[in-house]
Amino acid sequence: MPLNRRLLAVTRKEIKEIIRDKLYLALAFGVPLILYILFGFGLTLDAQNIPFAVIDQNRSPLSRALLDRLTYSKYFILRDYQVDSKAMDEGLLAGRLRLGLIIPPNFDRTLYSGRTSEIQALIDGAFPDKAAAILSYLDIIIREFNRDLSPASANAPAGGPYINVETRAWFNPDLESKNFIVPGLIATNLFFYTALLASIAVVREKESGSIFNIYSSPIRPWEYILGKLLPYWLIGFLNYFLLVVLAEYVFNIPFRGSFIFLTVAACLYVGVCTSLGLLMSVLLQTQVGAMLLTTVITMIPAFIYSGFFISVPSMGVEAQVMAYLLPVTYFMEIVRGVYLKGLGLTEYWKNLVVLSVFFVVFNSLSLARLRKTRN
Amino acid sequence: MNKSGIKTAPARLGALLRKEYLQFWRDRSLIYIVLYVFTLEIYLAGNGFNIEVRNYPTAIFDRDRTQWSVQLAEKFRQPYFRVTENIADDAAMVDLLNRGAVSLAVVIPHGFARSLMEKNQAAIQVVTDGTLSNTSLLALGYADQITQTYALELGRRLGRLDSHRERPQVELKPRVLYNPNQKAQWFAGLIELFSVITLVSLLLPAAAMVREKEAGTIEQLLVTPVRPVEIMAAKIISMASIVLAASLCSLFLIIFPVFALPWRGNLGLFLSATALYVFSATGVGMLIATICRNLPQTVLFVIMIIGPILFLSGSWTPIEAMPPLLGYLTYISPLKHYLNIAYSILLKGAGLVTLWPDFLQLTILGFVLFAVSAWQFRRKFS
Secondary structure, three states, rough: OOHHHHHHHHHHHHHHHHHHHHHHHHHHHHHHHHHHHHHHHHOOOOOOOOEEEEEEEOOOHHHHHHHHHHHHHEEEEEEEOOOOOOHHHHHHHHHOOOOOEEEEEOOOHHOOOOOEEEEEEEEEEEOHHHHHHHHHHHHHHHHHHHHOOOOHHOOOOOOOEEEEEEEEEEEEOOOOOHHHHHHHHHHHHHHHHHHHHHHHOOOOHHHOOOOHHHHHOOOHHHHHHHHHHHHHHEEEHHHHHHHHHHHHHOOOOOOOOOOOHHHHHHHHHHHHHHHHHHHHHHOOOOEEEEEEEHHHHHHHHHOOOOOOOOOOOHHHHHHHHHHHHHEEEEEEEEHHHHHOOOOOOHHHHHHHHHHHHHHHHHHHHHHHHHHHHOO | OOOOOOOOOHHHHHHHHHHHHHHHHHHHHHHHHHHHHOHHHHHHHHOOOOOOOOOOOEEEOOOOOOOHEEEEEEEHHHHHHHHEEOOHHHHHHHHHHHHHOEEEEEEOOHHHHHOOOOOOOOEEEEEOOOOHHHHHHHHHHHHHHHHHHHHHHHHHHHHOHHHHHOOOOEEEEEEEEEEOOOOOOHHHHHHHHHHHHHHHHHHHHHHHHHHHHHOOEEEEEEOEEEEHHHHHHHHHHHHHHHHHHHHHHHHHHHHHHOOOOOOOOHHHHHHHHHHHHHHHHHHHHHHHHHOOOHHHHHHHHHHHHHHHHOOOOOOOOOOOHHHHHHHHHHHHOOHHHHHHHHHHHHHOOHHHHHHHHHHHHHHHHHHHHHHHHHHHHHHHOO
């Protein structure tokens, strides 16, 4: 196909419109960058410095020793010592405390006589994932405390059989959350932001009425769609390079796969995101409607269903269906696989096929809709 | 229009409000979108969000194939683990973990049972896909717990545990308050509601204002007897009332009936906190509208500031775990205070006695934001 002049005219006009609007242009590149840096540095799901209070009714060296284990770990910070139980309830209610511990009066005596002493833990369950983390940290600390209480059982389990669990984490041996969050953000940011940028392309002309010039001109619908697609595709693709460079030089994320493969995949993926935004632009009648709808159908689902926080196979059935309906899920696998697992085309060619299907479907819908309104 | 009617401020405001509601009512697609985000979107987010370890996809690689190894493997089951594969060689394990089909592999080595029998001690390997480090860490903890419980059970059966009962031990009696069954819907549904309130209260009034600027109708309004502040107030009041009504829809259509959140708090207190929050957010929206010249700019600007607002609220990352500088910055995120108030009222049944510090800070923040935008608005349009 020779260079299509009508298509390029649409592209040129759109690029001019984007470049003329300096604030828009700055925001088009600045916003994903700001969000990326903010989330990349700050988004951690690891609970740390959990504020807690204690009512130590025992006040013995032994109860103090248990408390020290909590406060010396990086997970807990002692906010209130020896409050009354009403103040503890208030603190949990106000969200100032996440955990309240109550050590019974006969704690040390019970233990010295070789029996089991119970301690109570009140946990703020308002954030379920944090409550689960608090429980498991407490459990680990108390298990270690128990082991040291009776040195005989420490390494040679005189009592019962002992099974040692040797753990290893592949792909991210130090279990650093930034190693999965930063590559994940490349997928989510490109998804909602590229779609959002493209969502104004057609609807802007509808609002101003200049779309009628297009309807009455000899340009064919597919030329118009593709012409509108190209500039935003380019912006998204440039954003991709920015994010990858920052991942390398600012966040120091290990990169184990092929950069060329990732770039090819990203190019296709950004095309899919642009097409989705353009589809919204064709479907809706006002700019605010198109942009708001694009934001809500891309931004939140991108973080919840794409496998950003939790792998898709461990989701519920409904959520898995949602996940596989979103293009971001397929690129999320690619980007994390290339970064952390060093995988490439052999493993992910299917993802590329699915992304191509999305591209064709979104643009066919746009074309069909445009043809219908034109006639 | 009746001349004497528009001389008083309330009458002018009333006329402007009528105009705003009419304009909103005309854009049907916008109404549907607002309804969608306050109902279905919240349902979807509440149901989908889950970062606990549940049904963690697991593969078992049992090289021992004895009664004990099979028993131990059977302990890896729901709710924490879901064994999807039984594998027979290393290559299969590598492949499954690579593809992400399983996130955990339990390897029970050859000679496991014999070692337990003879030396009273054995080892197993647990390999996890560390890509999603937070869930991997929890899963490893559960795997350890399950194994130790099995060891204890085995010891009891073999009668090797006589000395165990005499061992001093601390036992944890945990009680999870407010959400004892750890329903993720309550947490995620409410967080989503607060995020949606923020997005809509920032965007709608800003969009309504910028549209007047783009169309030039703001100049037409300014030559009428209405004052600039009244134009701004009409936009804020109309959009804030729409957001409040939509929030009520979301509470009574989704969160209470569908997610079965028990009724604990004071609705009046919740609504006044929400009103306060929505007013400060719409104030920010108006400020954005004075800076931006067209709608695309406005939306991108809103996205730019909504990221930090959501992030600094502590809804995803606990504030305690942030770097100290970011921790201090959270005080200027109005959502942080609102989140704590709304969460404590709805989930914990807290009252004003407990929450007044957050109320006070939210009020101060709201007034400052409102004053700045009113000042900027007058400067631009008077």
